[in-house]
Each structure stands twice: as C-alpha cells, then as structure tokens.
Amino acid sequence: MADAAQNHIVGEHPDLLPPKTEVGVWGWMYHNLFSSPLNNFLTFFGLFLIWVTIPPMIDWLFIDADWVGETRDDCGREGACWIYIGVWFKQLMYGRYPDEDLWRINSMYIIGAIGLIWLVWPNLKYKGWIGVFMLFLFPVACYFMFSGGSFGLERIETPLWGGLFLTLVIAVVGIVASLPIGIVLALGRQSKNMPVIRAICVGFIELWRGVPLITVLFMASVMFPLFLPEGMNFDKLIRALVGVMLFSAAYMAEVVRGGLQAIPKGQYEAADSLGLSYWKSMALIVLPQALKIVIPGIVNTFIGLFKDTTLVLIIGLFDFLGMAQAVATNPDWLGFAVEGYVFVAFGFWVFCFGMSRYSQYLEEKLHTGHKR
Amino acid sequence: MKLVNKLAVSAALVSLAFASVTQAGTLDDIRAKGHLQCGVSQGLPGFSNPDQSGNWVGLDVDLCRAVAAAVFGNANKVKYSPLSAKERFTALQSGEVDILSRNTTWTLVRDTALGLNFAGVNYYDGQGFMVRKDLGVTSAKQLAGAAVCVNIGTTTELNMADFFRANNMNYKPVVFEKADEVVAAYDSGRCDVYTTDRSGLAAQRLKLKDPNAHIVLPETISKEPLGPVVRHGDDQWFDIVKWTLYCMVEAEEYGLSSKNVDEMKSKTSNPQIKRHVGTEGDMGKSLGLPNDWCYNVVKQVGNYGESYDKNVGPETSLKLSRGVNAQWTDGGLQYAMPIR
Numbered sequence: 119m120a121d122a123a124q125n126h127i128v129g130e131h132p133d134l135l136p137p138k139t140e141v142g143v144w145g146w147m148y149h150n151l152f153s154s155p156l157n158n159f160l161t162f163f164g165l166f167l168i169w170v171t172i173p174p175m176i177d178w179l180f181i182d183a184d185w186v187g188e189t190r191d192d193c194g195r196e197g198a199c200w201i202y203i204g205v206w207f208k209q210l211m212y213g214r215y216p217d218e219d220l221w222r223i224n225s226m227y228i229i230g231a232i233g234l235i236w237l238v239w240p241n242l243k244y245k246g247w248i249g250v251f252m253l254f255l256f257p258v259a260c261y262f263m264f265s266g267g268s269f270g271l272e273r274i275e276t277p278l279w280g281g282l283f284l285t286l287v288i289a290v291v292g293i294v295a296s297l298p299i300g301i302v303l304a305l306g307r308q309s310k311n312m313p314v315i316r317a318i319c320v321g322f323i324e325l326w327r328g329v330p331l332i333t334v335l336f337m338a339s340v341m342f343p344l345f346l347p348e349g350m351n352f353d354k355l356i357r358a359l360v361g362v363m364l365f366s367a368a369y370m371a372e373v374v375r376g377g378l379q380a381i382p383k384g385q386y387e388a389a390d391s392l393g394l395s396y397w398k399s400m401a402l403i404v405l406p407q408a409l410k411i412v413i414p415g416i417v418n419t420f421i422g423l424f425k426d427t428t429l430v431l432i433i434g435l436f437d438f439l440g441m442a443q444a445v446a447t448n449p450d451w452l453g454f455a456v457e458g459y460v461f462v463a464f465g466f467w468v469f470c471f472g473m474s475r476y477s478q479y480l481e482e483k484l485h486t487g488h489k490r
Numbered sequence: 491m492k493l494v495n496k497l498a499v500s501a502a503l504v505s506l507a508f509a510s511v512t513q514a515g516t517l518d519d520i521r522a523k524g525h526l527q528c529g530v531s532q533g534l535p536g537f538s539n540p541d542q543s544g545n546w547v548g549l550d551v552d553l554c555r556a557v558a559a560a561v562f563g564n565a566n567k568v569k570y571s572p573l574s575a576k577e578r579f580t581a582l583q584s585g586e587v588d589i590l591s592r593n594t595t596w597t598l599v600r601d602t603a604l605g606l607n608f609a610g611v612n613y614y615d616g617q618g619f620m621v622r623k624d625l626g627v628t629s630a631k632q633l634a635g636a637a638v639c640v641n642i643g644t645t646t647e648l649n650m651a652d653f654f655r656a657n658n659m660n661y662k663p664v665v666f667e668k669a670d671e672v673v674a675a676y677d678s679g680r681c682d683v684y685t686t687d688r689s690g691l692a693a694q695r696l697k698l699k700d701p702n703a704h705i706v707l708p709e710t711i712s713k714e715p716l717g718p719v720v721r722h723g724d725d726q727w728f729d730i731v732k733w734t735l736y737c738m739v740e741a742e743e744y745g746l747s748s749k750n751v752d753e754m755k756s757k758t759s760n761p762q763i764k765r766h767v768g769t770e771g772d773m774g775k776s777l778g779l780p781n782d783w784c785y786n787v788v789k790q791v792g793n794y795g796e797s798y799d800k801n802v803g804p805e806t807s808l809k810l811s812r813g814v815n816a817q818w819t820d821g822g823l824q825y826a827m828p829i830r
Binding site: 177205206208209213214215216217222275277336339340341344346354410431432433434436440443444445446447448450452453455 | 576
C-alpha cells in the first residue's frame, strides 16, 4: 500500500522537521503544561489566579496610585498613596535622628558601601587591609559617628535612632559578631579533650537555642533592669544588641559544627602529620573547607537574623517596621498603613535577596569540585 | 553562724538595692540629669504619636511637657521612651522612666499590687460602638443579633460580652488580633458593629473608605480613666505630677490660656489667679518647685482645654467632642482640686 505522504526512498532518512508538538514553544507547553488532565486543570487554575491577583495589584501599586502631592487630600483612595511614603521617608530611613546630623549616618553608609564593594569585587588590591579596616576600625568609627559625644560631635541618644538605620545597625552587629563567636563555640563543642570548655559551649548553645528570640529581648529589656541597682542602667539598644548577638551566635555555632563534621577525618590527620598546631590546622586546613560547605546555612542564619530584628519593636525600639507602624498612627495620616507595610516589605526583600545572590556567587567562586 | 551572717548581709544589700529604686528623690535625680524621662505609647493617634518633624505630640505628651515646664521652666527638657503595653510598668518600676503617660487605665490592681500611683485622669475614655448610618440604629440596645468586630484578648472583648449578656441580647463576635484587621473587616461589611474605646473609634473611623457613613452610638459601656502614673515611694514627685495636671485643668476653669497668661499675670487682682501664676502665696515652694511653676506650664504648654483641642478636639482629624472630659462647670468630669 502506497502512502501518499511518503515521498522519499525507503531506507533513506527523511529530512523532515520534528512534529510541532515536540519542539519549540508548543512542544514545551505540550510537555510541561498540558501533558495530562490534571496538568491542564492546574495550568488553567494558575492562569486564573494570576489574572485575579496581578492586574489589580499593578493597578493599586502603579496605575491608580498617587505619586505627587503633599497632604492626605492629594490621595484618592483607589490606589496606593505613595505620597505618604514620601512625606515620612526621613522617619522610615533614620527614625528621629536630627536632620542636621544625618550626614553622619550617610557618610558612614558611603564608606561602608565602598568598603564592602571593594571586598566583594574580584581582583582588587589591598583586600587584606580593607578587610582589617572594615572589621575593626569601621565599627569603632561608626560608634563614634552615630552616637557622638566626642570629637566635637553632638551626642545623639539611641532612642532617637530608628528606621532602616536601626535595622541595619542591629543586623550588622548581629551578623558580624555571631560568626566569630559561633566558630569558637563550634570548635569548643568539638573539642574532645577539654571537657570543661566543651560543657560550657554545649550549655551556652543549648540554652540560647532553646529560647525564642522574643524572650531574650524581653528579658534584656524588662527583667534585666530590675536586677540592677538604680543609676546603673545600660542603654536599651545595647541590651538588645547583646541579646541578638548571643542568640545568633548559638545558631551559627551549630551551622559551623555541621561543616566541621563534614570534613573527613583524613584532613585532620593530614594537618597533624604536617606538624601544624591546633590553631594552625584549624585556620589553614579545616575551617576554610568547613565554612565553604556551610555557606548556604550561614547565609540562611544571616537572613533569618536580619528579619528577626523586627522583633525589637516589642521592647520599644523603632526599627524599619516599627517606624512604619508608628508613623501610621499620626492623626493626619491615618489609614495608610498598608502602603507603609508594602514599602517595608520591599526594603527587606532587597536586602535579603542581595545577601542570597552574593552567597550563591560565593559558592560558585569557591567551588573546587565538591559540589554535586 | 557565719553563713547566716553572710546571708543576712546579702539580703540586706539586695533589699537596699531595691529600696534605692523607691526612695530616691526623683525630683533631685531629674534636676541632676537635666531632663525628664517620659514613657509614652509606641503610637496612639492624638495621645502620643510622632509628627512629621520627628517630635512626639499628643495629649499624653503634653502632660510630660507640662511637668518639665513645672520643674525646669522649659517644656522641651523631656526625653521620650516609647513603651509597649507589656514593658510599660517595668520601665517605670526600674526607674528607666520618671513618669508614665501612656493611656494607662487606672485600676485597683495597678494602683496597689504593681506599686504604682495614678496622679489623676487626663482623659476619661470608655468603650463605645460604631455602626453604619444606613442601618438605622440609634442605640446600642437595638443591637440584638448583630455581628460585632472586636480585638481578641482585650478588656474590650470582655466588656462587650458583659454588656450583651446584661441586656439579654444575642450577638456574634468576629475577633481579630490587630486593630487594622478589625477595621478592614468592619469596612468590608463582615460585621455590623465595631467596638473599642471611644477615642480609638474616632481614630479608626478615619481609616474607613467613607468615614461619614458611620456613626458612634451614644452608649458608653465601660470606664477607662486614663492618666499619668508614677511609682510608689516618692510622695513629693507624686504631688508634682498630680498638681501639674490640676494646674492645667484649673487654668482652663479660670480662663487662663497660653495666650493671655502674661497679661493676666501683670494685670489681675483676682487672688485665685495670682496664686495660680505664682505672684501670691508659696504654692511652688510647697511642691519643691519655683513659684512660677504653674505659670510656666500654662505659658509653654497651655491649659487642659488648649491641649485637648490641639490634639484630639473637634478641630483635629479625630474630632472628639469634650463630652465627659469637659470642665465640671460645663457638666463634665474634669475637676481640679483648688491650688491654694
């Protein structure tokens, strides 16, 4: 029987295009979106959800939104009122920090940004010196710049600190301090022949990991002052910072311990056989490998810590989120809390996404063949 | 024996440490540090909220400013500690703040067991109901069978239950965790009635799509007297806060305001006003303050009515009428003890 469509010689390979259902956009859709009745249903349901949510959201966020103006009367109620964010921008960014001293924060932001970019940019010189500067001199400089009281700078008390600035202060202090403390704790917990140190480390980690951060902050702010005689009152921000630091250090310790356990015994023995001391073998052989493995875990803890800083609201510190809630209570601007929350969510997302991308870049860069 | 001694000594030390909290002369401490530390809310419209230049403003804030004016002759020598509802009393007990002016309801337990003293009432609040106008309801007694939006776990919820049970009415509570959720639910029609403190109703109403389509019913179903608080153990400081509040209230009664107080001070022959502004008598001295303490309060902060009108009154967006907070001469509850 002769096939009408078959116009090539039998036995020779025809140069026909593959069927449309196998390649290209249609092929991809056929295989991934419409391959079964269930998938058909899920595809249409997904499209329905997108149609229901995205256009109104874009309308609210951009099209119906009010962008220019100065008072609440310039805002219709159909869309978002971004005028509100504009009016309160300074508070959301810096809290109640005095206007004429904002340059102190901004200049440290710029120095910090330059230092960070220098450190993460590949193939720049003097990274070691910049690193030392950023780790040791920069925090001290920040302390003097932000709180003042010396070098002719006016003293600005911490209750005036707030907004994104305060969030960054708490998060950066927590992040920078938790890694070294966490490494030391992890090494302590791993040490086989020092039972006392080991017990202290285990006790510390289990105690701090066993309580919620909100309890730690609450103890620091409410209970702690009752135990002190009057007149001896630590700054509330310092109490919160110490709490956050110790709390995140305990988590970090367990993350690092995971990395230490992943290093084969042979590596430890190799370091010993080279005659390296304990600290040298840790610093040169074990930790570089261990930390590289646990980069995802470390960044996970950092991101969690960054978002947990919003809990300081319950002890009366106005971080980014707290400030958004506080300014929403101004009688002239009642009813725009949602805009504030959206703005804060966007701010947090930018920082967390940035950390996440950098950690992925770092994993790629340090990748030496262990990755699956 | 030795151990017992040691224990006794350490116990004495501990009690001394705690005693120092209560016995210290608050006034001297404040003078020494140069400012008043005032505990306020983390944001309650009209009572204490940040304004656009980053300052705290509100009825509760004005009271702190008044105390600073009385003590220092300068209403700006105040620093604010925004406190959450949970930590407010500890902050006062531990000496972190000198005065708590944070819409705190005066109750027996707080006044006694918590070791606090309420220095008066600067706002008589009470729980009320808000409904849609087109519902045609004019009294809370007509709310049988209504769905009521309310904050969970507050005294508001309990007061409401009491009210409906006392009046033999059914109701359907619709509870939420946060005020914003309650308002959103009410606005979207999930319930017929919204209940919270009347000052709160006024504030939340502004968040509705069409604030004018709603009315607040006349009934007030609970007593919420809000006032400034100090800790036990320093009667002089307690007196200062108490009489600063009276000074503001009485100034209004006598018609003294920040605008005319200078004129009255120089011209008046009325002995009451003379005592008030400190040109006669030793009122300030009895409190341990300069004699023009009350003049400074009125001059720099204003009388009670001025503060009320500026922060929560009918001219503000909150539009709270004076109601029970009017002077006793106008049928309200604000009654200042005589300064003499």
